[in-house]
Amino acid sequence: MGMSNERSEKKSRKAMAVGDRAILPEGARTIPIYIMGKKYEVPETLTIMKAMEYAGFQFMRGCGCRGGICGACSTVYRKPGDYKLQVGLACQTVVEPDMYLTQMPFFPANRAQYRLEELEGKPEVIFKLYPEVFRCVACNACTKACPMDVKVLDYVSAVKQGNIAKAAQISFDCIQCGLCASRCVGELPQYHFAQLARRMYGKLIAPKSQHLEKRVKEIESGKYGEMLKKLTQMDQSELEKLYVEREREPDTSSPGEWMPKETEYL
Numbered sequence: 001m002g003m004s005n006e007r008s009e010k011k012s013r014k015a016m017a018v019g020d021r022a023i024l025p026e027g028a029r030t031i032p033i034y035i036m037g038k039k040y041e042v043p044e045t046l047t048i049m050k051a052m053e054y055a056g057f058q059f060m061r062g063c064g065c066r067g068g069i070c071g072a073c074s075t076v077y078r079k080p081g082d083y084k085l086q087v088g089l090a091c092q093t094v095v096e097p098d099m100y101l102t103q104m105p106f107f108p109a110n111r112a113q114y115r116l117e118e119l120e121g122k123p124e125v126i127f128k129l130y131p132e133v134f135r136c137v138a139c140n141a142c143t144k145a146c147p148m149d150v151k152v153l154d155y156v157s158a159v160k161q162g163n164i165a166k167a168a169q170i171s172f173d174c175i176q177c178g179l180c181a182s183r184c185v186g187e188l189p190q191y192h193f194a195q196l197a198r199r200m201y202g203k204l205i206a207p208k209s210q211h212l213e214k215r216v217k218e219i220e221s222g223k224y225g226e227m228l229k230k231l232t233q234m235d236q237s238e239l240e241k242l243y244v245e246r247e248r249e250p251d252t253s254s255p256g257e258w259m260p261k262e263t264e265y266l
């Protein structure tokens with residue numbers, strides 16, 4: 001290919017806007033999106049959150065971890081020609097042409113007041129604090145709305161069946177974004193009572209970890225005091241050397257098989 005052909009092909013190829021660049025690279029392709037009803041042209045590769053910042057919005061609320069963990073950036077959107085409302089996390093979902101979107105950083109679902117240490121680990125406690133659990137009609141809209149793929153209806157059903165351990169386990173990945181509650185015909189605050197189930201399971205139902213108790217006693221007896229003192233007195237290069245040369249469990253060893261040579265602090 002001749003030099004001039006190469007150059008003209010390069011020119012006609014449109015640059016992609018990548019990452020969180022606020023300044024559009026020359027020739028970058030943009031797409032129209034609608035933020036709260038107003039049209040903006042944004043680089044096509046950005047997440048909704050970065051596209052909104054590109055469009056001039058500043059996140060004072062509705063933005064936390066930017067990593068799909070905190071649940072602060074719930075977004076509801078619809079694409080043209082599709083009746084279906086879509087949901088997603090603004091920090092994870094990439095923009096699409098002509099999407100109509102709005103932020104939902106908070107959903108005012110009912111949240112019961114309680115003191116965990118005063119509760120008993122019984123399902124009746126959840127039923128009393130959240131009687132609306134029984135308004136569920138098993139429509140499954142909540143599961144479809146969950147950006148974390150949590151099986152919301154399944155944990156709601158587990159709570160109704162009085163199985164706190166199962167509800168705690170199924171809801172483990174919930175990030176409290178509130179999208180399930182926003183779609184619920186029964187007005188259930190699913191994520192709030194699932195959090196209560198996890199708290200009750202952790203504090204009142206799961207067997208106590210004996211090795212944790214043993215380790216706490218060892219710490220309190222000063223077993224690690226000298227070692228910690230030494231570590232805090234090291235400079236950065238000494239710490240780095242120690243870290244690099246540390247004994248590591250091989251990636252391929254089966255659980256419980258590997259033991260370090262140095263067992264003094266086990």
Ligand code: SF4
Pocket residue numbers: 135136137138139140141142143152153156180183184185186187188190
């Ligand atoms: S959206 Fe509400 S009513 Fe429907 S299954 Fe989920 S909790 Fe039940």
Ligand code: SF4
Pocket residue numbers: 145146147148149150152173174175176177178179180181190191
């Ligand atoms: S269960 Fe509800 S609150 Fe939790 S992540 Fe899913 S949609 Fe969000």
Ligand code: FES
Pocket residue numbers: 062063064065066067068069070071072073089090091092
């Ligand atoms: S900012 Fe935390 S989940 Fe999106």
